[in-house]
Amino acid sequence: MAAKHSRHIALTEPLIAYVEAQVARGEYTCISEVVRTALRLLIERDEAKAIRGAANSEAARDRA
Secondary structure (H helix, E strand, O other): OOOOOOOOOOOOHHHHHHHHHHHHOOOOOOHHHHHHHHHHHHHHHHHHHHHHHHHHHHHHHHHO
């Protein structure tokens, strides 16, 4: 997948070590792939939280 836009990010030494280890183990082909996967997981988590929040609000209205 070709990047549409290039961005530079700053990572702490522990994060650099982690992503480099992921690439070295063959889990990912490059650091960018690790970061993209992490961002996709954050998006999924946030979407799941929003869905749970909406369901809880609806349940609260039904109880009222």
